[in-house]
Amino acid sequence: MNGMEAQGMAPDTGPLPLAAVPVLERALERAAGRAFKAMNRAHQEQRGERMWKLSMSGLGGCTREAAYKLAGVLPSDPELAYDTEARQAMLGTIIHERFLPVFGDALAHAEVEMPVELRVPVYADDGSVEREVVITGSTDCYTHVMGGGVIDLKTIGAYMLGGVEHEGVREEHRTQVRGYATAIRQWGMPVAWVAWLYMDRASGEVMVHVEPFTAEAEQATEDRVRWLWKLAATPDTAPRGHRGPGLSVECDGCAWLKECFGPDAEPGDSRSLQVHANEDIAYAARRYRELLDEIGPLEKDKEMYGAMIGRPKPGVYGDVTVTFGASSEKTDGKRAEELLREYGIDVPKTARRGNRNVRWARSGE
């Protein structure tokens, strides 16, 4: 028995037959999906009960989810947090684990993955302290240089890097990092600035934003925690941070999906958003029509500017970058139909619902 047979592998039978290539490709793709799922599950299991508690990253996220967590509402859909492939999040986790220790070494006087605790007193009407809300987390990096600073690593897709440069730090990221900074200050350690290191997950390119950390920023953090605590009294009425299943990846992976959108809510399916009362339909239809009226001229302008851009050489033009996706082939439906007919094969059909038309009603209609 040779070494391969001993390990349960077949002996050399020559090159793979070409017909087996697509089968093998699909099998490897599925294996990659299973690997991501297993990684996510292991990661979440390691977090244990902390998954359902409000953490610093959740402080800036969906307000309703934060309210559920603060209220101690048990997740209605825990499997959505465990059983997804969460590829981008997993890649981000791997980069954090490998990059942060060496990044810390490259900076002077830095500590990485430092656990912190934000403590915010909540006051009763008579001014006495009713309770203390405690939110835990772990800062990516704290350095003592330049009066003390908190640095957060954010791994993002390449398409987002230009947006960050143009629009600045996203508000939820600002809230999260201010939470770490406030917690560190509460310990008595100085924090004069906060920074975000946005990293393109594909190329490793980074874009850095630094802001002074002010007393107002600290106050805003405490105010948000107190507001969330108030909302936690009736979390089902807290403002939703995202649009809903089928429309937002956050909702599709949220462990409180059914709690938030009702027992029929399913990830990837927007039907649970449907309203049934006449006045609710009237409200949604009016907003839909108003938005169509706003978007229509913009769409036309977009079309015109698109035609003006044409297909120039990819590159930076002024303050925008113009690139083109890889060319690909698409099925020629018309030709495929002709061929099926030529060979006497019925063309397969699926039911299609008529288009939704929403127009202003005429008087007396």
Ligand code: SF4
């Ligand atoms: S389902 Fe969406 S809106 Fe509702 S709590 Fe979860 S993330 Fe927020």
